[in-house]
Amino acid sequence: MTHVDQAAILLMSLGERDAAEVLKHMGPKEVQRIGAAMSGLSNVQQADVQSVMQHFLEDARTLTGLGLGADNYIRNMLVTALGEDKASSLADRILMGGNTTGLDTLKWMDARSIADVIRNEHPQIQAIVVAYLDADQSAEVLTFFTEKVRIDIMMRVASLDTVQPSALQELNDILEKQFSGKGGSQTKAMGGYKVAAEIMNHLDGGIETELMDAIKEVDEDMGNQIQDLMFVFENLKDVDDRGIQMLLREVSSEVLIVALKGADGELQDKIFKNMSKRAAELLRDDLEVKGPxxxxEVEAAQKEILTTARRMADAGEIALGGSGEQMV
Structure with a gap:
């Protein structure tokens, strides 16, 4: 079982009230993953439940505190993951008494709904929303716009530096939500080349290439600066050996074989070097006998590995660095 599966079994075992208390301290992505795992549970063996409980108790004994501090809440995601009947009561318990800002509310919505909310708004408002969301969510939102609109939004995201309170208040008015707490008069840092690069990293290969080419046509310097900050599959050669070894433990051999079909010799050698001699020999043989x-398929496999690498980097397990070029 994966860690997510174990968490799902634990929460289902706790019961609705206690599960709600745990989930309300998690962020949108965590709840989405666990909610999806919960909806997929079926025929769980008693031995699996006992194993999960035992591991949880062992881990809990080593902790001095839970470190809980987040105060985000769930609605649309849990309904989508568990269904209306299962999720309604649980969502109500989590949301009861909570205050969620307009922008934070968007993080719980699916990408199509977010696109519909901002579709007819000023491009600068659209850019603020896209810059605020997590990069993978922003990338999915962009797929629901035309190429022309995507170019405009991404160039505005890259050009953003700070946002005036009045702009944030305008966005809140649009979402019919008020920010919690005092608005204050300080500007908020948002957007920039790095944010644009992170969003580009999560776009499908074809859309990413078209968008990058279009941005360079309008502003070549901006396009180059965004590209320099992007992390593509070939950049894995810049990850240290320990990081590669940890990443390989999270990637299936089938996905790795397909991904390496589109990698250059230097990256392949980097992968082979960080495997046992026997494993490297087997991988070389598999690559040789693998047909066209x-x-x-290659891009999908590479994207899966990059998603795992970014998740591990976000968790502080490995360090990513370097810049790359578009692969062919």
Whole structure:
């Protein structure tokens, strides 16, 4: 079982009230992943439940505090993951008494709904929303706009530095939500080349290439600066050996074989070097006997590995660095 599966079993075992108390301290992505795992549970063996409980108790004994501090809440995601009947009561318990800002509320919505909310708004408002959301969510939102609108939004995201309180208040008015706490008069740091690069990293290969080419046509310097900050599959050669070894433990051999079909010799050698001699020999043999693979399959495998690498980097397990070029 994965850690997410174990968390799902634990929460389902706790019961609705206690599960709600735990979930309300998690962020949107965590709740989405666990909620999806909960909805997929079926025929769980008693031995699995006992194993999860035992591991939880062992881990709990080593902790001096839970470190809880987040105060985000769930609605649309849990309904989507568990269904209306299962989720309604649980969502009500989590949301009861909570205050969620307009922008934070968007993080609980699916990408299509977010796109619909901002579709007819000023491009600068659209850019603020896209810059505020997590990069993978922003990338999905952009897929629901035309190429022309995507270019405009991304260039505005890259050009953002700080946002005036009046702009944030305007966005709140649009969402019919008020920010919690005092508005204050300080500007908020938002957007920039790095945010644009992170969003570009999460776009599908074809959309990413078209968008980057279009941005460079309008502002070549901006496009180059965004590209320099992007992390693509070939940049894995810049990850240290320990990081590669940890990443390989999280990637299946089938996905790795397909991904390496589109990698250059230097990166392949980097991967081989960080495997046992026997494992490296087997991987070389598999690559040699593997027939032609569609570019779309290679890109999908590489994207899966990059998603894992970014997740591990966000968790502080590995360090990513370097810049890359578009692969062919």
């Amino acid at each position: 693979v569609r570019i779309s």
